[in-house]
Amino acid sequence: MTEVIAAxxxxxxxxxxxxxDAVTLSVRKGALFGLLGPNGSGKTTMIKxxxxxxxxxxxxAVVLGLDIVKDPIGIRERVGIIPEQETPPSFLTAxxxxxxxxxxxxxxxxxERAEEWFDLLEFKDKRNVLCKDLSRGTRQKLMFAQAFIHxxxxxxxxxxxxxxxxxxxxxxxxxxxxxxxxxxxIFISTHILEVAEEICSDFAILHRGRxxxxxxxxxxxxxxxHLPGFFLSLxxxxxxx
Amino acid sequence: MPELFRNMMxxxxxxxxxxxxSISFALxxxxxxxxAFMGAFLLPLIQAALPAGSLAxxxxxxxxxxxxxxxxxxxxxxxxxxxxxxxASLLAYSARSLPLSERFIFVTFVLKDIVYYxxxxxxxxxxxxxxxxxxxxxxxxxxxxxxxxxxxAFLFGLxxxxxxxxxxxxxxxxxxxxxIVLGVFWGSLAAVTGMNPALFFPPLLLYFxxxxxxxxxxxxxxxxxxxxxxxxxxxxxxxxxxxxxxSFSPLTRRLSFFPDPPLAAKDLLDLHRSxxxxxxxxxxxxxxxxVIWFFLSLLGPFFPPHGLLFTFAILTxxxxxxxxxxVTMFDTFGPYACLPVSVSTLIRSKVSTFAVLxxxxxxxxxxxxxxxxxxxxxxxxxxxxxxxxxxxxxxxxWLTGLSPNVLVYDVxxxxxxxxLVGIVxxxxxxxxxxxxxxxxxxxxxxxxxxxxxxxxxxxxxxxxQAGF
Ligand SMILES: Nc1ncnc2c1ncn2[C@@H]1O[C@H](COP(=O)(O)OP(=O)(O)O)[C@@H](O)[C@H]1O
Ligand SMILES: [Mg+2]
Numbered sequence: 001m002t003e004v005i006a007a008x009x010x011x012x013x014x015x016x017x018x019x020x021d022a023v024t025l026s027v028r029k030g031a032l033f034g035l036l037g038p039n040g041s042g043k044t045t046m047i048k049x050x051x052x053x054x055x056x057x058x059x060x061a062v063v064l065g066l067d068i069v070k071d072p073i074g075i076r077e078r079v080g081i082i083p084e085q086e087t088p089p090s091f092l093t094a095x096x097x098x099x100x101x102x103x104x105x106x107x108x109x110x111x112e113r114a115e116e117w118f119d120l121l122e123f124k125d126k127r128n129v130l131c132k133d134l135s136r137g138t139r140q141k142l143m144f145a146q147a148f149i150h151x152x153x154x155x156x157x158x159x160x161x162x163x164x165x166x167x168x169x170x171x172x173x174x175x176x177x178x179x180x181x182x183x184x185x186i187f188i189s190t191h192i193l194e195v196a197e198e199i200c201s202d203f204a205i206l207h208r209g210r211x212x213x214x215x216x217x218x219x220x221x222x223x224x225x226h227l228p229g230f231f232l233s234l235x236x237x238x239x240x241x
Numbered sequence: 242m243p244e245l246f247r248n249m250m251x252x253x254x255x256x257x258x259x260x261x262x263s264i265s266f267a268l269x270x271x272x273x274x275x276x277a278f279m280g281a282f283l284l285p286l287i288q289a290a291l292p293a294g295s296l297a298x299x300x301x302x303x304x305x306x307x308x309x310x311x312x313x314x315x316x317x318x319x320x321x322x323x324x325x326x327x328x329a330s331l332l333a334y335s336a337r338s339l340p341l342s343e344r345f346i347f348v349t350f351v352l353k354d355i356v357y358y359x360x361x362x363x364x365x366x367x368x369x370x371x372x373x374x375x376x377x378x379x380x381x382x383x384x385x386x387x388x389x390x391x392x393x394a395f396l397f398g399l400x401x402x403x404x405x406x407x408x409x410x411x412x413x414x415x416x417x418x419x420x421i422v423l424g425v426f427w428g429s430l431a432a433v434t435g436m437n438p439a440l441f442f443p444p445l446l447l448y449f450x451x452x453x454x455x456x457x458x459x460x461x462x463x464x465x466x467x468x469x470x471x472x473x474x475x476x477x478x479x480x481x482x483x484x485x486x487x488s489f490s491p492l493t494r495r496l497s498f499f500p501d502p503p504l505a506a507k508d509l510l511d512l513h514r515s516x517x518x519x520x521x522x523x524x525x526x527x528x529x530x531x532v533i534w535f536f537l538s539l540l541g542p543f544f545p546p547h548g549l550l551f552t553f554a555i556l557t558x559x560x561x562x563x564x565x566x567x568v569t570m571f572d573t574f575g576p577y578a579c580l581p582v583s584v585s586t587l588i589r590s591k592v593s594t595f596a597v598l599x600x601x602x603x604x605x606x607x608x609x610x611x612x613x614x615x616x617x618x619x620x621x622x623x624x625x626x627x628x629x630x631x632x633x634x635x636x637x638x639w640l641t642g643l644s645p646n647v648l649v650y651d652v653x654x655x656x657x658x659x660x661l662v663g664i665v666x667x668x669x670x671x672x673x674x675x676x677x678x679x680x681x682x683x684x685x686x687x688x689x690x691x692x693x694x695x696x697x698x699x700x701x702x703x704x705x706q707a708g709f
Contacts, residue, residue, distance in 0.1 A: 083575060090511075104582060
């Protein structure tokens with residue numbers, strides 16, 4: 001199977017708002033896929049749909065061979081997810097939270113893996129602090145560790161670099177680029193175009209819930225274009241359409 | 242203040258109306274009004290069966306109870322301010338970045354809550370009686386007075402728990418001291434006068450013999466309690482970093498008999514570390530129920546043998562069923578949504594934690610049975626209390642899933658709840674009055690409870706969980 005995500009006419013409407021509007025999209029195995037779009041274009045909704053957190057109002061999608069409506073739990077067993085705004089539970093410490101995730105995901109050596117994450121993301125000194133007392137940046141590190149602790153074949157990350165300082169941003173970018181080299185897949189959403197151009201192998205552009213473009217980043221270079229310019233011209237066209 | 246206050250009101254509205262539509266939310270006070278309005282027509286009937294004034298006692302006790310249940314601001318204050326709540330006040334949290342003092346934001350939040358509760362519960366209820374007065378022949382002044390004294394009863398409950406909970410947040414020793422002082426005060430009042438202390442409840446005194454002097458005195462007392470509570474509230478500053486011993490894994494192992502040990506361990510740690518076990522038990526359970534006992538026992542002579550205890554057991558069961566909100570309030574579904582945990586799994590886990598907490602009402606009713614010299618009724622009373630509690634929680638879970646605090650304000654939800662729970666309460670009050678062991682028949686409630694739980698699991702797995 002080379003296709004990790006396959007969405008067909010996927011839609012989600014909230015009352016009048018078409019948050020995601022008939023999106024057909026596929027993501028190949030080994031890609032570092034960037035979903036780009038301005039605020040409110042439907043990126044978060046798309047990630048929630050693909051991970052079975054919400055149910056589509058139209059269309060369908062298959063993730064790792066599993067249907068998002070029929071087997072959302074199966075999908076969530078296999079993938080790692082970093083949501084946009086969620087913070088770890090207030091009354092657990094960082095260590096306890098990762099132990100909790102390990103217990104729910106039934107990872108036997110979760111504690112050892114957690115230690116590796118404390119080292120890698122440099123927050124060992126905070127590991128016995130309750131999550132409610134952690135800074136935003138540290139919480140985000142913890143959410144990062146939580147998503148990768150079981151070494152998932154696919155990780156979906158909503159705005160991965162938000163809340164990180166430049167040093168951490170570099171570290172994370174490097175980690176993600178390295179992660180896909182072993183044949184695993186990363187799906188990120190972002191509105192920071194430079195980041196996408198720098199690390200993504202493929203990208204798609206979402207605007208008001210509609211998919212305007214999808215393809216490899218390398219194609220742009222062939223056409224001698226840069227992502228920010230390409231994005232802006234597409235979105236402006238979309239606006240007039 | 243006005244600006245922040247207005248925005249907080251709007252936010253409260255938004256949270257509720259996005260979850261089930263503005264109309265359902267706006268109809269809520271209308272429904273309370275309707276209940277009171279129609280209830281007013283039953284008054285002559287009820288009055289014929291009960292001694293004069295006892296209905297007034299019960300209604301005041303109800304509003305006192307409502308005040309008790311919503312007054313724990315000291316307990317939840319810092320949760321609200323730090324946005325740790327499921328249905329968090331985003332605004333209270335984000336206002337922290339404005340140049341406003343924490344105390345100021347907190348007071349605004351408390352006032353907003355009081356205003357909301359007043360307009361959603363107290364006012365429509367009192368107004369229902371007022372509107373019915375031309376038809377029922379109850380003099381208008383009496384109904385106006387009732388609105389005033391019910392408001393006072395509500396505020397007395399609220400301010401009492403407000404101050405006790407802020408004291409609790411500062412020092413547990415001071416709280417126990419305060420509780421003992423209050424107990425001794427009311428106890429000696431009872432001993433000296435030889436009367437039930439509930440008769441000295443200021444709003445009741447006021448209702449039975451009105452005078453402006455005592456009205457002013459009551460208001461002054463309330464204001465004093467409120468100001469003291471606000472002064473005692475101690476904002477906890479973010480950045481107070483404490484190291485905590487790792488208790489999760491050992492606890493998970495000890496809870497291996499639970500359906501979902503890690504989820505149960507997390508719930509218990511939440512309850513323990515947020516101070517809810519002691520705090521909620523005291524403020525949302527023990528204090529309200531002990532006080533209600535005194536009000537209810539005013540009617541003691543009119544009950545059949547053991548009837549007072551059985552009625553109290555039913556009431557305790559209903560209050561005990563709200564312990565479900567203790568285990569849902571610190572949790573949004575968000576963190577579970579990135580894990581392979583379905584809504585039904587989480588509900589199952591919350592209900593099993595809830596089941597453990599039911600040791601508290603069971604022990605409480607057993608103690609009441611013994612202390613009031615009604616030990617023979619102990620077993621039937623405990624069974625009745627637990628059966629009612631599990632049945633009421635199964636209805637709650639079926640109707641509200643993981644968001645009981647938000648969804649009660651959906652009119653459809655509240656009506657269904659009142660009907661489903663009301664019928665059962667009526668039946669089992671009547672049955673338990675029939676004789677000492679008739680209350681044991683309440684075990685049959687296990688069957689509808691299981692059905693509601695099963696249907697709840699199916700229902701809530703197909704509903705998107707809103708993350709606030
Ligand atoms: N639960 C919801 N209820 C109503 N509208 C929603 C909900 N979630 C998202 N939306 C709307 O859907 C659109 C897309 O939102 P979102 O997916 O969060 O965009 P993005 O992540 O690209 O900023 C927005 O207009 C947003 O207001
Ligand atoms: Mg988003």
